[in-house]
Amino acid sequence: MKIQLLKHKIPVGISQCAMGDPVRFNGGHKHSKVCTGLLAQCFDYVPLCPEVAIGMGVPRKPIHLLVDKAGAPVDAVRVIGVENPEVDVTTPLRDYADSVVPELQKVRGYIFMQNSPSCGLHGVRRYLDNGHGIDSEGVGVFARRLQQQFPHLPMEEVGRLNNSELRENFLTRVFAYDAWFRYVEGEEVDEAVAEETRKTSRISRIIEFYTAYKYLLLAHNQDATRALGRVLADSKAQSEDDLAFAVRGGIMDILSRPASRKDRTNALMHSQGHLKEFLSREEKAELQQLIEDYRRGHKPLSSVLTLLRHFLPRSPHGFIHSQVLLAAEPAELGLCDFH
Ligand code: SF4
Incomplete structure (x- = not known):
């Protein structure tokens, strides 16, 4: 067998704010030069912003991960409004992840924005309902759902790719x-x-x-x-x-x-x-x-x-x-x- 080496760009999913698109809650972006410069030589990106896709708009009120105790299991989280805990987008974010599974069958990797309650892959801050941060063991709900849907898909965070x-x-x-x-x-x-x-x-x-x-x-x-x-x-x-x-x-x-x-x-x-x-x-x-x-x-x-x-x-x-x-x-x- 001779593995054919890179002749085409490989489709890779990416958090849309890393592409420089102003889709963050505050109307800004988090452009990554490593992703859009260096890695774009090999990757053909599929940019997605789950929060915009579920209709939260830009700008929007911030959300965070809520748990009922420190060390709670990774899936025992809800994504709620920081100012208004009645806003709960947990199910819409999970449903959106499920809805993009057919489109993502073609991707061979995914790059997520760190520290996001939707997209973070490691160490996302989690809070109690009194607003106190309790641990940093969270995974963004959208990213987590994709981990479950594509258990072997290579995933990494934008910031870590600078290393x-x-x-x-x-x-x-x-x-x-x-x-x-x-x-x-x-x-x-x-x-x-x-x-x-x-x-x-x-x-x-x-x-x-x-x-x-x-x-x-x-x-x-x-x-x-x-x-x-x-x-x-x-x-x-x-x-x-x-x-x-x-x-x-x-x-x-x-x-x-x-x-x-x-x-x-x-x-x-x-x-x-x-x-x-x-x-x-x-x-x-x-x-x-x-x-x-x-x-x-x-x-x-x-x-x-x-x-x-x-x-x-x-x-x-x-x-x-x-x-x-x-x-x-x-x-x-x-x-x-x-x-
Ligand atoms: S981290 Fe994810 S949800 Fe937040 S702005 Fe970027 S793409 Fe959208």
């Missing part, structure tokens, strides 16, 4: 999720590639997808990657749909943990092992030294990947050629600082 490591991780997850649908589910945009793909059974495509992602997954979590391999080895134990759901979920889960230098070094050494027999003594030593320099933090990952890719054509083995770890994204897009 290069978190941004790289989000891109990696979006690319993987997109590649899954194009390859395993036969939704490739290029019809010639799609036709070729459909000649292989879906079960085979699931196994090939895992195999192509194996070294990238190992760089994120070795134990979980091997456990997922065991699920695949026993692929007849469950239906094809259940297997696809479990493997897609397992892959997205593993990728959501940032790759460590130690685990990446391990994956690089595995890759090196496949090439060794085709290298001269000097070339082997050079590659070995570069991996060691990366392990010690003296060289960037991109330098090792560049050398591995340089030697890659010498190997006749399909396995190493299929490895997404050695493919061109996202480092070669120039978007990310690999560490």
Whole structure:
């Protein structure tokens, strides 16, 4: 299997205020240059503002998350007016999220605005009915509903994407999720590639997808990657749909943990092992030294990947050629600082 790399922009949902549209409660916006500049090179955005969509208007009275005690479960919240607690938009926001599910089937990631009772993904402030803030364990009601509707969809907050490591991780997850649908589910945009793909059974495509992602997954979590391999080895134990759901979920889960230098070094050494027999003594030593320099933090990952890719054509083995770890994204897009 050869995963087709980025030839088209990937559809990604986004909180509309991050696009610079003046849809916030106070008539303002929260434009994100990272989203509309850097990431727009890869993403084709689907902007939504749930509060405007349910008819709250601009400007509008502020709302917040209400709970009856600290530490209440994430779904035990209501979204009510800060000034008028009789205003309760919990159900309209949840219903709106349900109504956009068909439109969002095509998105391969979602970027939410932080600290919003509708869109926040982590740590949204929650209040008691006396108006006192009680904890910061809330998730915006719209975002929460989409988490339930799309359990494996890569999601991130706008503010966190300013961090290069978190941004790289989000891109990696979006690319993987997109590649899954194009390859395993036969939704490739290029019809010639799609036709070729459909000649292989879906079960085979699931196994090939895992195999192509194996070294990238190992760089994120070795134990979980091997456990997922065991699920695949026993692929007849469950239906094809259940297997696809479990493997897609397992892959997205593993990728959501940032790759460590130690685990990446391990994956690089595995890759090196496949090439060794085709290298001269000097070339082997050079590659070995570069991996060691990366392990010690003296060289960037991109330098090792560049050398591995340089030697890659010498190997006749399909396995190493299929490895997404050695493919061109996202480092070669120039978007990310690999560490
Ligand atoms: S955070 Fe969400 S609800 Fe609030 S203005 Fe932005 S898009 Fe609209």
